[in-house]
Amino acid sequence: MKRKKVLVILGVLILLIVAILLTQRERVFYRIPFLAPEENVKLARLYFASPDADYLRVEARRILREESITDEAKALVEELIKGPRENLDPTIPPETQLRELYIVPEEKCVYLDFNQAFRTNHPGGSAGELLTIYSLVNTMIDNLEGIERVQILVESETIETLAGHIDITKPLSRNAPLVEY
């Protein structure tokens, strides 16, 4: 009898602990690494335009570390849309919204899907277009591990150009000559 009781208690205990562990699983497996606050922050390299529109320059900015690379990429684009804090010029029209972002690891490519405002509110000009496109491309490639190419989309479609100059029908790689260190 006693043995049976003990077994029942054991069984109930096991079930209880399993249940607790399961409900807490997310916390156990995902939260622990982020307990330390300084590890919650990452230093991002954001590319903005130099005031004379000649080059891209890096602004280092502390951003929250995200759980997935996709969320991190989204956060980076949002920071670029917010514009620079230092004495640099923005590269993306402020009305721009990122509709969707996805990453294809085998292609080492990130797809950025913007709304129409990205295109219609862009001032145009070869210099302006190059700065806009490569501020996105370089920021993505520099900050995201395993990403080597960036494809820009507007309303889910590939477009020929942003405002009539630079060909963005295909994924683009990092542009080093445009960067001033």
Next chain:
Amino acid sequence: MKRILRHRNLNKFRCRGLGGLSLPRICFSPGGDREAKHVFADRQRGDNPYGSNPKGVILIGLMVIALIALIALPLLAQEEINPVRGKSSEATASDKYRGTSNGVKVIYDEGQAEATIKSLTFQGTDFVYLKEMVKLFRLDLKWDAITKKVTLTSGPDQVIFFVGSSQIMVNDRIKKIIQPSRFSNGAILLPIEFLSEILDGVLKAKIDWDSKTRILKVSGGRLNVRGVRHFSYRGSTRIVIDLLRPLSYKARKELPDQVIIDVYGGECNPGELSLEINDGRVKNIQAFQLPNATQIVVRLIQGLPYKDFTLKNPHRIVLDINPPQKRLDYKITTIVIDPGHGGKDPGAIGRGGTREKDVVLAIAKELKRLISERLGIRVVLTRTGDYFVPLRERTARANNERADLFISIHANAALGRGRGEGFETYFHSLALTKEAKAVARRENAVIRLEKGSRKAMSQAEFILWDMAHNTYLNESSDLAILVQEGLDKKLKIRNRKVDQAHFYVLSGADMPSILVEVAFISNPREENMLRNLDFQKRVAEGLYNAIALYKRNFERSMGLAITP
């Protein structure tokens, strides 16, 4: 999604966890081997060894649980859903959405073959199992559980989508679909409408779904003539016909302006293979499905010569229109000037309201006047008024006119405080990605093996071919430098730089081509200058001087080359 995943894991875990109850025999190892034997022996005798020390038993029990938890949880975290291991319809009863299961009859090629597959209805939409579709259409499936990415391939064609996302990528093009794919008990379900996009992309098949009779008609799913591509190079055009497997063919010229290719045993979707090209040599391509062959008609603009041969991996028939031969004209006789933007596209707009399209048109007209008056050669404008001309048409026009130079005139702009200033000149750079370079190399290298023979091209032939496939990089950069110098002598604003970038408008040009940004319209000071007629004239003068110098240098160097 996460919820379903967790739900599945819970089931599995519970099985393992409860299974653990029968484990004490194995798990008392903390107590040591001797004790183990002792307990085992006591049990067999019918005594109750636990009764003597219940606290110890509970302790051991807790340790067991901890051990199980430690082992099982990391395993759980790695647990993935296998999409191919779909569950049968009775399992779906437990699904929260309660899909009703049904059958779908699939009929191929007007009743030549039939099959029945399972389907599920969720909230009025019919879904089929991905694994069944993959089997049925013999597709290759790749599944990435972390990103939930599905890759379906058949030959050279590929469809990529993420389960639950309403976007799919068909051969590198993004498409939007109304109803996304979804999970049900770990199996991936595709809406029937979604199928047509997938099958259209990878199999070039057409789908016809009748929801009343529940019949899915598939036609042309096994097309062996898959597609037609074209590459416009300087002086020549390459047309590539993609085949699923090697097929015999014959190319012939019936009329001076058309080449007919019969692909024997070919099956195609004629609409997919027909193309408008209009690159100055080839007008269009039309495909016809004959009873036992696919016929592809290539319409040429002039009676140009052609060459045909086959290539492997993937199998394809290649037709080169006007394959490169010795160039005879050593003179610059036609110049195309391209005033940027126009019509619905105003280009950049200054703070004072000055529109790029107006300013550049005025400069282009002035430049045309200068060139035709002083050099006496033909000048063509891609637009003469305020109307829209697509980028591709601008270079196609230059190619059709057999122009020797292409000069695109623009005004610059940038976001921000409008401090950008000065003039700059760009020339086209080749594709930037490694992949694009590899494709270019593949398409170029094969010319060495004409008609499948192993005979290499002669060195001279190869150099000529290579030249034809390199855009006029050297010439374009020479011209860009001269233009920048020419403007520097005439304008008092900042001389920025000569640079390279992959301009859409320059990529189609079959001649040396540049794009000049004469000043920053987004900078109020320079906007005022751009409005000034005198400034416009000085820009035109600067451009004219550069072109005249380029022409003189070019013709002199060519003259030296032919008469030693």
